Amino acid sequence: MQKIYFLFLLAFTAMPAVFSQSPGGVSSNLKAWIKSDAAATLTSTDSLDAWTYANDVSKQFTSNAVTFSRPIVMNPGAGTGINFLPVVYFDGNKIMDGPAGAGAPITAGNDAYCVFAVWRSAVSGNFQRVWSQRNPGSFAGDGVSLATWNDNRFGDQLEANPFDQGMLETYTVGKWNITQLNLLNQSSNDLEIRDPSNINGLPLSATTVAGGSSGRSISDILNRLGGRDNSIDEALTGDIAEVIVYDASVTSATVRNQIFSYLALKYGVNKAGDFIASDGTTKIWDSTGNSLYKNSIFGIGRDDNAGLLVNKSNSIETGSGNGTGQNGLGNIILSGASNQDDGEFLLIGNDNGALAESNSDLPASADAGTRRLGREWKVQHTGNVGTVNVDVDLTGLTITGTQPADFFLMVDDDGDGDFTTGHITFFAPGTLALPIVSFTGVTLNNNAVFTLVTFASTATLPVTWKSFSAKPVDNNVILNWSVENNDQGKSFEVQHATDGIHFTTIGTISNNVNVKDYSFTHNNVAGGLHYYRIYQVDMNGKSTYSKIVTVSVKATDFVIRLLNNPVQNNSAEVEIVAAKSVTTAVEIWSVAGAKMISQQQVVNPGTNKINVSMSNIAAGNYLLKVKTGETIQTIRLL
Numbered sequence: 001m002q003k004i005y006f007l008f009l010l011a012f013t014a015m016p017a018v019f020s021q022s023p024g025g026v027s028s029n030l031k032a033w034i035k036s037d038a039a040a041t042l043t044s045t046d047s048l049d050a051w052t053y054a055n056d057v058s059k060q061f062t063s064n065a066v067t068f069s070r071p072i073v074m075n076p077g078a079g080t081g082i083n084f085l086p087v088v089y090f091d092g093n094k095i096m097d098g099p100a101g102a103g104a105p106i107t108a109g110n111d112a113y114c115v116f117a118v119w120r121s122a123v124s125g126n127f128q129r130v131w132s133q134r135n136p137g138s139f140a141g142d143g144v145s146l147a148t149w150n151d152n153r154f155g156d157q158l159e160a161n162p163f164d165q166g167m168l169e170t171y172t173v174g175k176w177n178i179t180q181l182n183l184l185n186q187s188s189n190d191l192e193i194r195d196p197s198n199i200n201g202l203p204l205s206a207t208t209v210a211g212g213s214s215g216r217s218i219s220d221i222l223n224r225l226g227g228r229d230n231s232i233d234e235a236l237t238g239d240i241a242e243v244i245v246y247d248a249s250v251t252s253a254t255v256r257n258q259i260f261s262y263l264a265l266k267y268g269v270n271k272a273g274d275f276i277a278s279d280g281t282t283k284i285w286d287s288t289g290n291s292l293y294k295n296s297i298f299g300i301g302r303d304d305n306a307g308l309l310v311n312k313s314n315s316i317e318t319g320s321g322n323g324t325g326q327n328g329l330g331n332i333i334l335s336g337a338s339n340q341d342d343g344e345f346l347l348i349g350n351d352n353g354a355l356a357e358s359n360s361d362l363p364a365s366a367d368a369g370t371r372r373l374g375r376e377w378k379v380q381h382t383g384n385v386g387t388v389n390v391d392v393d394l395t396g397l398t399i400t401g402t403q404p405a406d407f408f409l410m411v412d413d414d415g416d417g418d419f420t421t422g423h424i425t426f427f428a429p430g431t432l433a434l435p436i437v438s439f440t441g442v443t444l445n446n447n448a449v450f451t452l453v454t455f456a457s458t459a460t461l462p463v464t465w466k467s468f469s470a471k472p473v474d475n476n477v478i479l480n481w482s483v484e485n486n487d488q489g490k491s492f493e494v495q496h497a498t499d500g501i502h503f504t505t506i507g508t509i510s511n512n513v514n515v516k517d518y519s520f521t522h523n524n525v526a527g528g529l530h531y532y533r534i535y536q537v538d539m540n541g542k543s544t545y546s547k548i549v550t551v552s553v554k555a556t557d558f559v560i561r562l563l564n565n566p567v568q569n570n571s572a573e574v575e576i577v578a579a580k581s582v583t584t585a586v587e588i589w590s591v592a593g594a595k596m597i598s599q600q601q602v603v604n605p606g607t608n609k610i611n612v613s614m615s616n617i618a619a620g621n622y623l624l625k626v627k628t629g630e631t632i633q634t635i636r637l638l
Helices: 253-267
Strands: 030-035 050-052 060-063 072-074 087-091 113-121 128-134 144-148 153-156 177-183 191-194 205-207 222-225 237-246 283-285 295-303 308-310 332-335 344-350 371-373 377-382 388-393 408-412 424-427 431-433 436-442 449-455 464-473 476-484 489-497 504-510 517-522 528-538 543-545 549-553 558-562 571-578 582-590 595-603 606-613 622-628 631-637
Touching: 113 128, 113 144, 113 253, 128 237, 144 177, 153 177, 153 191, 177 253, 237 253, 253 295, 253 308, 283 295, 283 344, 283 377, 295 332, 332 344, 408 436, 424 436, 464 528, 464 549, 476 489, 476 528, 476 549, 489 517, 504 517, 558 622, 558 631, 571 582, 571 622, 582 606, 595 606
Parallel strands: 424 543
Antiparallel strands: 030 237, 050 060, 072 087, 087 237, 113 177, 113 237, 128 144, 128 222, 144 153, 177 191, 191 205, 295 308, 295 344, 332 388, 344 377, 371 449, 377 449, 388 436, 408 424, 408 449, 431 436, 464 476, 476 517, 489 504, 489 528, 528 543, 528 549, 558 571, 571 606, 582 595, 582 622, 622 631
């Protein structure tokens, strides 16, 4: 449902009105918005007949399948997409036409507009059109076109004589671009061309079309993707992921940054300056505070006002459309957030450190045998996305490690990037299939800095995790784990959560250097999905988390817990959470099989507490049996 505001200005001289799902939350003067990841707006998963506007379902671009072939939706599985998202491919013989006349994006005669696009060209030295609105065949300065020139420049092809076209910025064949064309309503220096490398300083290009604003009067005859005229003149050979057209120029730096932040986060593109959310105020990446980590910034997040949900991402500078790492660039993939609510983000950037092994900047107790990557990544965590999965692609890198015990994700929680002091947490890999090292259930707090240990000296780093599993038995969960190299281990804290985010310690088991296999039973677990992890602590304070395991427990009519074990004050306190009323028998048995105590009580729906006096029996080990209807549950007590 839209929120309606009184509008006093037509241009973006102040914060715009906001309604559900607009690019970066910017809705004022939004006329056309197409995006290839919105499956509902595409007529097929391959050859494309129509591409519906995301902001207005009554409008769409359509293919002329009789005269020309249709554009192709390219899914990211083969590496042809961008940041795990599909794109639409034009092969030089494909066009799509949208509403013209009164339905055209830019009002006829207008001389101010703004166009954002995510695109790439597959060829060099060609005249090409990504999107245009104009009068075919006219050279009266009545057009706007995001286009490429024949010497690998791009800009606004205005079709004006003389050809002062504003085609001053270069592009790289095969590289994705996020670009802005912004036409100001003024007589000179009226065309601004920006990209993510410079959105707040001077425009990348400023040029004057002959006649200034009086020499331009936009025509509404043609509204086209992928070409210039009906003869497929200057056709695009390349891909389009998103096009956004506003019928007014964008003059607010904040509004411009909202749109660039939305596009950069969505497509894994590095951007200079702050990343901000659609509210225009929340910094989801602080460029000043994170100035040492300004490279390959990307992340995950959710912004409902912008229609944005990024749950799997890598930087296009280091990875491909399907996340495959580029050779020698140390690609990282973030995915699997255990919680993604509106307004929650997790972004990382790196310090451009060497992707080579180093034995420096390691915990003080580490010896010369330990190795780590020289590069470090810093986290900005807004809200709480919970735990995440981190995949590190070591393709093309020279590393020493060969087995799971050699690798750890090393996290400096105080955020100063100094791994020799402070609280350092290690995460063991969930899986290892070199060149990919995968970590599951990783906690990355705000301002944390992390890197990869590529070879672990077993004498200095935390214990090695061999396995960890959880198995439901009735309404209990049995946890089993196995470790190696636990000579310096102190304890294992068993942690539990019902949401995968907020873990609490439910038990602690001391490490025994002669024991490699451990077990813990979580008794009387309520029905539903449960998350478990082990937090292991060494004698010298180093720590590591196991992977997170999940288990589904079948709901029962009764959940029974013993609140004090060992028993204190000669009374066992039994809690029964019941779904219905029933007469319950509570019994105490010796381990030899003799019934020592028996009492009955009616329990009601909800939480009930029963005290069983044990003052007349000797101290020792016993069994508590609780019979509720046809169900008997047994708990060992002391």
